[in-house]
Amino acid sequence: MIQQASPSAPAAPGMAADLAASRRREADAALAELGHASTAARRAIVEAMIASGRLETPEQLLHDAREKAPATSLATVYRTLERLDAAGRIKRATLASGAVGYGFCGTGHHEHAICLRCGLLQPIRPCLVSDAPDLAGFQVSSHVLDFYGLCARCASEAGATSSGSAEAEGTGRPA
Template identity: 30%
Template sequence: MKGSQVLERLRKSGYKITPQRQEILNALLGSGINIPQSAEEIHKKVIEKYPHISLDTVYRNLQVLTDLEIVSKLNLQDGKNRYELNYGEHHHHLICLKCGAAEAIEFCPFKSVDIKKIEEEKKFEIRRHSFELFGYCKICRHQPEGTEPGTFEGTDDQE
């Protein structure tokens, strides 16, 4: 979803396009790579330009954006919710258990599942699903235990 589409969706839904809301969207856009971020990470970016914006304001705006399906709220099993812009295509993530990096995988394994059959058999109405894969990223899988994420104190012959 492009920035102009996001703004138009907000307007059509009756929301004002405030500078703070635009800055929250800019923080989500980041460097063009769609990396899920916590509200706290987004807040740190927004206060660089708007130092008086509260974390609560960021949370309220993220909820509005989630309700409008502009943003997806992800629970990556680390106790923090993360947020990312919806670009229209449903996807899942690879999540590093050490550094918390999340990388999108561009397919959904549930597309091959007969959802209607499950709903009928289990008498359960499915509204959404989550499928995330947990492991170690390229950097962290070669780190000795006890080292900080993203640092490596080994030799250069590692991958």
């Protein structure tokens, strides 16, 4: 239900190889950081998330991951998401289509801009919320600030064709 922009097939020759290599490195780093074993399935899942840069459904992640690790199962996708989430490396959001998408985010606190049409997950650094307001004794331990809307590409596409081509209809309001 969410668009898939970048190819997740084995890297094409040329400069694309650098990108693929850097993805692989980032995926390995993330897995190593978790302190868990680096298995083919986990690597494939994390690389797929990094490569897409979007919020994707578990089904999509499974599909993408299977290009590199064909035996991967949905249960493993969920288990991997769970571990990444525990490490704070996952952004989860419901898109306009109603689908729940999971996206990979880098380390450290930051905000996100989320395209409701294609699921693009755009990090915003540094954090925009420096000081919590006075809340009558409320002890703030964390905050979440997400911007929802249309990414540059989807905005122009939606402008050209009045009816979006993506499945996600737009209420403009995240769930």
